[in-house]
Amino acid sequence: MSAPESSPKSLFDKLWNAHLVQAQTEATPAIIYIDLHLVHEVTSPQGFDLLREKGIPVRRPDLTLATLDHSTPTLPAGADGIRPYYTEQARHQVHTLRDNCREFGIELHDWDSPSRGIVHVMGPELGATRPGMTIVCGDSHTSTHGAFGALAFGIGTTEVGHVLATQCLLQTKPKSMRINVAGKLAGGVTAKDLALNIIHYLGMNGGTGYVIEYAGEAVRNLDMESRMTLCNLTIEAGARAGMIAPDATTIEYLRGRPKAPKDAAFETAAESWLQLASDPGAEFDHEINLDGSAIRPTITYGTDPGMSVAIGEPVPPAANESQAKALKYMGFSAGQSLGERKVDVVFIGSCTNGRISDLRAVAKVLHGRHVAGHVRMLVVPGSEDVRKQAEDEGLHETIIKAGAEWRLPGCSMCLAMNGDIVAPGETAVSTSNRNFEGRQGSGSRTLLASPETAAACAVIGHVAGVSELQPLQESR
Amino acid sequence: MQAISQVTGPILVLEQENIDTDQIIPARFLTSTSFAGIGEHAFADWRFDTNGDAIADHVLNQSRARRSPILVAGHNFGCGSSREHAPRALLGFGFRVVISSQIADIFRNNSQNVGLLPVVLDKDQFASLLQMDGQEITVDLEQCRVLVSAADGGEQSWPFTIDPFARHCLLRGLDRFEFLVQANDAITAYEEGR
Numbered sequence: 001m002s003a004p005e006s007s008p009k010s011l012f013d014k015l016w017n018a019h020l021v022q023a024q025t026e027a028t029p030a031i032i033y034i035d036l037h038l039v040h041e042v043t044s045p046q047g048f049d050l051l052r053e054k055g056i057p058v059r060r061p062d063l064t065l066a067t068l069d070h071s072t073p074t075l076p077a078g079a080d081g082i083r084p085y086y087t088e089q090a091r092h093q094v095h096t097l098r099d100n101c102r103e104f105g106i107e108l109h110d111w112d113s114p115s116r117g118i119v120h121v122m123g124p125e126l127g128a129t130r131p132g133m134t135i136v137c138g139d140s141h142t143s144t145h146g147a148f149g150a151l152a153f154g155i156g157t158t159e160v161g162h163v164l165a166t167q168c169l170l171q172t173k174p175k176s177m178r179i180n181v182a183g184k185l186a187g188g189v190t191a192k193d194l195a196l197n198i199i200h201y202l203g204m205n206g207g208t209g210y211v212i213e214y215a216g217e218a219v220r221n222l223d224m225e226s227r228m229t230l231c232n233l234t235i236e237a238g239a240r241a242g243m244i245a246p247d248a249t250t251i252e253y254l255r256g257r258p259k260a261p262k263d264a265a266f267e268t269a270a271e272s273w274l275q276l277a278s279d280p281g282a283e284f285d286h287e288i289n290l291d292g293s294a295i296r297p298t299i300t301y302g303t304d305p306g307m308s309v310a311i312g313e314p315v316p317p318a319a320n321e322s323q324a325k326a327l328k329y330m331g332f333s334a335g336q337s338l339g340e341r342k343v344d345v346v347f348i349g350s351c352t353n354g355r356i357s358d359l360r361a362v363a364k365v366l367h368g369r370h371v372a373g374h375v376r377m378l379v380v381p382g383s384e385d386v387r388k389q390a391e392d393e394g395l396h397e398t399i400i401k402a403g404a405e406w407r408l409p410g411c412s413m414c415l416a417m418n419g420d421i422v423a424p425g426e427t428a429v430s431t432s433n434r435n436f437e438g439r440q441g442s443g444s445r446t447l448l449a450s451p452e453t454a455a456a457c458a459v460i461g462h463v464a465g466v467s468e469l470q471p472l473q474e475s476r
Numbered sequence: 477m478q479a480i481s482q483v484t485g486p487i488l489v490l491e492q493e494n495i496d497t498d499q500i501i502p503a504r505f506l507t508s509t510s511f512a513g514i515g516e517h518a519f520a521d522w523r524f525d526t527n528g529d530a531i532a533d534h535v536l537n538q539s540r541a542r543r544s545p546i547l548v549a550g551h552n553f554g555c556g557s558s559r560e561h562a563p564r565a566l567l568g569f570g571f572r573v574v575i576s577s578q579i580a581d582i583f584r585n586n587s588q589n590v591g592l593l594p595v596v597l598d599k600d601q602f603a604s605l606l607q608m609d610g611q612e613i614t615v616d617l618e619q620c621r622v623l624v625s626a627a628d629g630g631e632q633s634w635p636f637t638i639d640p641f642a643r644h645c646l647l648r649g650l651d652r653f654e655f656l657v658q659a660n661d662a663i664t665a666y667e668e669g670r
Contacts, residue, residue, distance in 0.1 A: 021666045022659055028641050031659050033666055043559065045509035050653070059663075071507050089507040096509045140558040140582060154558035156586035158653075166656045168663055172639060174581075204494055205552035208581055238555060240581050304494055322493040322550070417503040424526045436498040436556060438521045 008279035011245050012176050012211050015151040015276070019134045021168055029170040035133035037163045038119045039066040039106065041097040042417075043138025047160035048100040058104040059167045065128055066101050066108040068094050069118045071418050074380050074407035083111070086419035104164070115258075117383020117409045120144040120351035124228065125385045127257025131246035131273035136163055141351045141433065143234040146243035147227035148250055149276050151211070153240040174240065175209050175285040178278070180216035183293035188466055190361075191226035192353060192431070192450035194218065195233035196298040196308045201290065204306045207239025210286065213278065214244050218292030224253040225355045232352045233433055236305040245277035297465050300435050300448040301338060302326035307435075309338070311453065311465035329437055330445050338447075338463040345428035346377040346404075346458035347440070348451055350414040353431035354382030356389045358451040363395040365455035366402035368472045372461025377404035378420060380412040404458065416441040429457040477591040479649030482616045483572050488535065488544035489609035495549050496556035497583065501565040503557075514561055515568020546573045546615060548605050554583025563587040573615045575622070577602040588642040589652060593617060601634045617647055 009017070016032070024030035037060075044066075051058065058064060071090040077083045085091040101108035109116040115126055120141050123129040129145045135152035136142060138160045145152035155169065163169055179198060212234055214227075222230065227244050234242030244250075251270045254260045261269045296310040303326040309316060317334035318324035327333065332341075348354070348362050362379060371377045379399045381387040387409055390396055396406045413420040414432035416439065422428045424443025431454050435446035447463065456466045505517040523536050530537050547566065553576040554562060563586050566574065574587065575595040587594045595615060597605065605613075605624070614623040620643070622634045645652055 022662050026640065027644070028655070029639070031656065031662065033663070042506050046511060046560075049510075070503075087507060093507045093509055138558060138560075140556065142558075154582055156558055156560035156582065156589060158560060158586070158589040162653055162656055165653070166660070166663060167667075168656055168659070170641075170652055170656060172641075204555060205578055205580070208552070208578060235556075238552070238580060304496075320493070321491075325492065415498075415503040417506055434496075434498065434556065436496045438502055439498050442502070442521050442526050 008281040008283070010176055010178075010278040010282040010284060011149060011213055011243055011276055012151065013282070015132065015134065016173060018132070019151070024173060029172045031168050032134060032171050034136050034163050034167055034169055035063060036123070036128060036135045037064045037167070038123055038135065038137035038142070039064060039097070039160070040069050040119050040137070040139065041093045042070045043157050044100065044160055045093065045096050046157045047138070047164055048104065050161035051104065051164055054165070056165050058106060058164045061105040063167060064106045064164070065123065066097060066106050067116055067119050067122050068097065068110060069409075070411045070415070072410045073419050074410045074412045075419075076408060084419070086417070090418065114384050114388070117385060118351045118354060118411055120228070120232065121354060121382030121386065124148065124224070125257070125383060127254050127260035130254060130260065130269070131250060132276055136169060140235045141232050143240065143242050144228050144232040144351055146231040146234070146241050147224060149243060149246035149273065151241055151243065154235065174211045176213070177207065177210040177239070177286040177288065178213045178215055178284045179288045179290065181214065181218035181290045181292040182216050183218055183291050184221065185218050185292050185295060188297055188452065189295050190450040190452065191222055191229040193295055193298045194292065195230050196300065196305065196448065197295050198290070199233060199237045199306045200308050201288070202237040202306070204236060204304045205238040207234065207237035210239045211241040211243065212239045213284070214242060215278070216292070219244060220247065223357065224249060225357045228355070229352055233305070236433060246273040247277075297450065297453055299338065299429070299453060299463065301330060301332055303329055303435055303437050305433070305435060305448060308448070314338070341427055341463045343375055343429050343457045343462055344426040345422050346371070346375055346454050347380070347413040347428055347430040347432060348378065348454055349380030349382065349412050350432035351382065351411070352433045353451050354380060354386065356386050358431065359386065359390045359395050360393070361451045362455045363398040365452055365459065365466065365469065366404065367398050369402060369459045369469070371403035371458045375458050375461055377458045378407055378413055379404050380407045381409050383409050413440055415439060416444070422446070429454045429463065477649050477651055480572060480591060480593050480646050481618050482614060483545050483593070484612065484614040485545040486540065486543065486610050486612050487546045487548045487605070487608060488541055489606055490535070490547065490549045491606055493550035494552045494555055497554060497559050497562040498556055500554070500562040501559065506559060506561055511561065511564045513568070514565045515570070518565040518569040540610065542570045545571060546575060546613065547571045548575045551577045553579050555580040558582045558586070560586045560590060563590050563592040567592050575602070575605065575615070588639070588646065591646065591649070593646055595622065595636050595638070597622060597634060597636055617643060
């Protein structure tokens with residue numbers, strides 16, 4: 001099953017082998033060691049209950065890191081100091097995580113932490129996410145951390161309990177896929193557009209059973225935040241993990257991060273990280289070659305992230321009954337121009353596109369412009385760190401001046417469980433990751449796009465691309 | 477976890493493909509710190525309108541839905557989030573088995589951990605099953621077979637494959653956690669060897 005020692009190995013093989021506590025047999029799964037366990041309030045409480053039930057501690061609190069993100073309000077506390085949780089249950093859930101972290105000795109980035117943020121934004125910012133690691137979290141977008149050459153994937157709450165107790169996970173080795181994206185992305189084409197095109201190509205289940213490695217010139221040229229966007233969306237094609245080999249870009253991003261090794265130890269680590277890249281001749285169960293230069297800014301029109309078109313293209317005909325149902329839900333018909341659709345809400349944020357580069361791109365579009373009168377636009381930084389950086393750069397002023405709401409960090413409108421909700425029947429253009437029925441609120445209709453495109457839609461007031469913006473009159 | 481070896485009963489068919497975890501259990505029901513009562517919210521946005529009123533003619537609101545231990549759902553069932561609340565909601569609703577022609581990775585894993593049996597059938601056999609809404613079938617985990625009465629009175633027996641360890645644990649109602657605990661020495665040795 002596994003290749004002999006001498007044969008060329010993939011990045012995934014190297015990570016898998018290095019973390020085997022007990023090898024897989026015909027009758028039993030492998031036991032793999034977990035280097036970093038990220039925890040948030042929603043999927044952890046019953047995991048901690050397991051520990052209490054069995055009377056055992058967290059095995060490695062030092063390899064466990066917690067934050068508040070999913071259920072947290074993005075509006076500030078009132079004059080009374082009380083945070084406007086959506087429900088008392090949400091408040092209780094957050095308090096439960098706080099209690100659990102205190103009881104079991106886990107580092108929690110609470111409201112008062114300057115680093116609190118969406119779990120997949122915070123981990124990399126702190127340098128807690130590093131190449132060569134195995135990383136899990138009770139959240140499917142854990143695939144984000146694969147951007148660093150880590151093996152990172154989402155787990156369920158029972159498994160959260162397993163990792164808390166044993167720092168290990170039972171796993172059957174997935175198959176491997178490599179997606180090579182040749183060429184250069186055209187100007188105005190982002191990692192979000194690349195990812196939406198890959199999901200469109202694979203279908204939302206094309207990656208099921210696989211770990212995907214992204215490679216090729218277009219991928220190598222992406223900065224770390226763009227790589228995170230690409231790996232984040234891997235789960236939307238059904239693959240649990242996406243990864244990119246560490247290189248100089250990875251190393252420079254991590255240098256000086258609070259939890260990264262320091263000085264000589266960093267240089268030693270960096271050298272070892274560069275050894276993780278797939279060996280020439282490494283074999284994959286499936287390999288795909290795509291042309292990055294052919295990709296154009298893209299937007300979804302259906303209720304799965306694979307249903308997307310280049311901006312300006314009409315709505316394609318439904319290929320099957322599911323797609324027909326999706327079109328009906330979205331209120332689109334085949335051949336219709338997406339540009340006809342009035343946009344009610346624009347959401348900028350999430351673990352997919354809530355980083356500083358995303359906010360810079362939004363501010364660039366909004367600078368000197370105004371959000372259309374009928375559009376409600378929310379801009380939600382992915383973390384306190386992102387918020388501070390944006391405010392230091394004055395991006396928030398541009399955003400507020402343009403008529404958008406500047407919020408506190410959190411998952412916000414991505415999943416409508418914290419008070420930030422799209423109303424039934426409304427159309428939202430969102431930089432998040434899922435356009436499922438009701439994802440942003442019962443009856444909500446979501447179109448997924450890049451931050452640039454979403455900002456352009458906010459200004460124009462209907463579905464549009466950046467190229468449709470009127471040039472600014474004054475000095476550029 | 478409740479052991480599961482053989483389940484017989486009428487099937488409930490949801491033909492739609494790509495039923496994601498947000499359909500199975502919308503995120504707004506995830507703020508509880510326990511799984512108790514989660515079955516009441518299964519498919520909430522399908523069963524209830526935006527005012528919270530039950531949509532009477534939805535198949536999931538018919539009395540037979542609660543009497544069907546076997547859910548038969550379209551290709552790529554359970555895609556999306558890692559929320560274990562999804563298989564727990566299905567169990568709470570009354571299902572013990574979910575059959576599809578493809579089941580998403582994390583959902584399948586979570587199902588096996590909580591005692592919901594995920595069964596993936598061959599496409600042609602699955603297509604036949606989609607036409608049998610309400611009909612009684614048997615899912616036999618011991619033999620790894622789905623048994624269906626044929627129109628001529630005979631019985632068809634369709635094989636399925638499942639991870640052997642998952643089968644072992646589901647058949648006996650074993651918590652996989654115990655397997656990890658038994659490996660404690662190996663875990664310690666691994667930590668010391670780093």
